[in-house]
Amino acid sequence: MTNPESAPALSSLRVIELGQLIAGPFCCQLLADLGADVIKVEQPDVGDPMRSWGVVHDEKSLSWNVIARGKRCVTADLRTPDGRDFVLELVRQADVVVENFRPGTLERFGLGYEVLSEANPKIVLTRVSGYGQDGPYSSRAGYGSIGEAMGGLRYLVGDPDRAPSRFGVSLGDMLAGVHAAIGTLAALRARDTTSVGQVVDVSIYESVLAMTEALVSDYAIGGITHERSGAILPGVAPSNVYETADGELLLIAANQDSVFGRLAAAMGRPELAASDEYATHIARGARQAELDVEVEKWTRSLSTEDVLNALDEHSVPVGRIYVARDMLADEHFKARNSIVDVPDDILGSVPMQAVTPRLSKNPGSVRWGGSEHGAHDTEVREWLASLRDPAEPSV
Structure with missing residues (x-):
């Protein structure tokens, strides 16, 4: 049995992940890395598209293996009464729900915040979207790249004599995921005092905007528009x-x-x-x-x-x-175990980035890589059944 004093910091936290692709799932990856029990709910007929994105080796996406690490994967059709009831049963045993559907989708499933909080008044609902849950753009489709553009970073990337470049990773989505994790933990800290949950509203464009230092102030007060400058920052030398x-x-x-x-x-x-x-x-x-x-x-x-x-x-x-080759060979990376080898039933062993940040007394860990579609269906449903009143119908 794990000593509570040295258990991962979030080992008592249970999170229900209803999102897909990157922004919401990256938030949950961070929480899982620090010990949270993340239960990822996917459609039965087709899983998260990330399962087939990026580099695929032996029919398994390496991107999926990273972003779904440490999560228990179950299936439920949220469009059906049975799927909705299953999620609500999970919510009653959970602390957090994370979703990154377009605003209004969760409500159409009959799983809006009012419904979730009725099932569990302490639930924290973290909602990640392109433009936020309100405002004139809220109903628009919003990918991370659009958030990078609207939030001001995309204009700054590249050389000044050509059109803006893009980052080599999904930075906008991941920044939203980081802010979602921070917001989730802040809402949980508030719940410690109030015993009541709340909604955490995270937009991709605002998560990007938050990283632009004094870009807005420099223009509003000084009339200065920051421009692309290639490998330098103007005025910062050498x-x-x-x-x-x-x-x-x-x-x-x-x-x-x-x-x-x-x-x-x-x-x-x-x-x-x-x-x-x-x-x-x-x-x-x-x-x-x-x-x-x-x-x-x-x-x-x-x-x-x-x-x-x-x-x-x-x-x-x-x-x-x-580049990755240098990271794998570097003695400092090795000394700090910045890259860990994660066992995998299909791929054998997969190197990936370790957990960050590091906690001295309650560190996290990468417990396993991304699981197969529905891998934990039986386990989770049997666990829920063990908690259920015998008079209740099964889900």
């Missing part, structure tokens, strides 16, 4: 990608005054940090392009390892630009 003699690209970030002084010393050019042209953050920002030329002259004169060693010796932030 902070860029620089080529070495090996042809490898390194990211060096030495824009703070004291750090730039250390970079100049590592370059054998201490006079740069003392000169009026480069002594301050503002001065370096005004001469960003010419300073980048000076830094790259130095990096191109040395091997990658020599640059890394010199900057490490002088405590200047520097790093390779990693």
Whole structure:
């Protein structure tokens, strides 16, 4: 039996996941990673589309294996009375319901918040959608990419001489998932005081907007529109990608005054940090392009390892630009177990990112990868039956 003092932090939490694809399920992945019992409900005829998205190996999606990890998978047709009754029976034993349907869909299933809270007044309903549960756009279909565009990030990504680029991952959806997890935990903390649940309303575009720093204020007060700037941030120098003699690209970030002084010393050019042209953050920002030329002259004169060693010796932030191959080989990743091997009945063992954040006393874990469609139907229904009054009808 697990010691309660060292059990995963959310091991007493039960979550019913009614969503699909990424935003809602990523919220539930985070909760499951920290120990929550997440019961994922899918349609009996066809499961979550994520089961076939991304890279598929031996007929199993690796994306599914990650986002559905640690979840118990059951089936129920929410369009039928039996499916609705099954969900309500789960809700009576749960703390949280997470859904990311278009607003109004849950109500059409007869599972709106009023119905759920009548079944369990303590239930927290976390709702993730493109535009939120109200407002003139609420009924629109909204994918993560649209949220990235509307929330202001997509305009900023890429080089200034071409159309905006996209991120290589579903960032908008995942940001919404992170905010949904935060909102869920905040609502549960409030429930500790009130003993009453509530609705957590998370929109993708607002989750993206929350990450844009002072973008709105800079325009409203200063009349400044942030533009695409490629590998740099305008006025922040030196902070860029620089080529070495090996042809490898390194990211060096030495824009703070004291750090730039250390970079100049590592370059054998201490006079740069003392000169009026480069002594301050503002001065370096005004001469960003010419300073980048000076830094790259130095990096191109040395091997990658020599640059890394010199900057490490002088405590200047520097790093390779990693792909998965680099992560799997890196000694720091290995020392911290940043990537864990998760056993899988079909694939054998699947490396994937470990749980974050790390808790010193009640850490989470990746208990298993994404399960087969309906894998836990019998287990969950037998568990519900054991809790049911013998006079109640079965579901």
